[in-house]
Amino acid sequence: MADSRQQVGRGASQTANVGKAAIFDLDGTLLDSMGIWQEIDRRFFARRQIDMPADYASAVASMQTGAIARYTIERFGLREEPQALVDEWNDDAQLLYATAVQPKPHALQYLASLKASGAKLAVATSLPPRLRQAALEHAQMTACFDHVCSVDDAQSIGKEEPTIYLLAARQLRVEPADCTVFEDLLVAVRSAHRAGMKAWAMYDESSAQDWPTIEAEADGAIYDFAQAPATL
Structure with a gap:
């Protein structure tokens, strides 16, 4: 594993020039948020006295919140409305994202170098x-970005479609063709390619089982933004 990381990062620099644009995912890419969602899921299933399946986090990783709620209700036979689940998750997440989430290693430095x-x-x-x-406020990243968009803004079911990346480019x-996308999910890497963009992958434990495929399909793969490309 150590050799792979060194090879990926060889020749990288924090003085970066990625051409015209870079598009970043938040959860699992810029933000080390896996622990937060593990805690949110733990609280959710504990309240209902349901054992959380091992594949739940990976099954919902690329979905938007409304789709996750519908999937969860159907999978576990819950007699609840999707919006009630969304509100519950948002209430738990609001506190944790505002107080606990941290940037991935060297993310802030890399964003600053791109901006410069x-x-x-x-x-x-x-x-x-x-x-x-x-x-973004807690991670001190708000001023780094020219635009922030979501799958909801793109009227997309999730990152299985390239719609969100095309919206960001617009x-x-x-x-x-002048955009580079940074993502941690296999479906997102594939969607970025379908949008005609380069895709660099950031390792995250939530997609560890897909990592060999992600490494093979992405234009580059990193474990730390100190390894991110100096030029693309």
């Missing part, structure tokens, strides 16, 4: 507005 290079930066996230705003006024 003149690159345009956007967020493309599945998080709802109040959570992404709380997270907001930045940059052609898709």
Whole structure:
């Protein structure tokens, strides 16, 4: 594992120039948020005295919140409304994102170097507005981005579709071919490619089982933003 990490990062620099634009996912990419969602899921299932399946987190990782609620209700036979689940998760997440979430290693430095290079930066996230705003403020990233958009803004079912990346490119006024996407999910890497963009993968434990495939399909793969590309 150590050798792989060294090879990925070889020649990288924090003085970066990624061309015209970079588009970043939040959960699992810029933010080390796996522990937060583990705690939210733990609280949710504990309240209902349900054992959480081992595959639940990976099954819902690429979905937007409304889709996760519908999936959860159907899978576990819950007699609840989707919005009630969304509200419960948001209430738990609001506190944790505002007080506990941390950036991935060297994320802030890398964003600063991109900004200094003149690159345009956007967020493309599945998080709802109040959570992404709380997270960006707590992680001190708010001023880094020219635009922030979500799958809801793109009227998309999730990152299985390239719609959100194309929306971010339009907001930045940059052609898709001039955009580089940073993501942690296999479906997101594939969608970024379908949008005509480069895709760099950030390792996250939530997608560890897909990591060999992600490494094979992404344009580059990193464990730390100190390894992120100096040029693309």
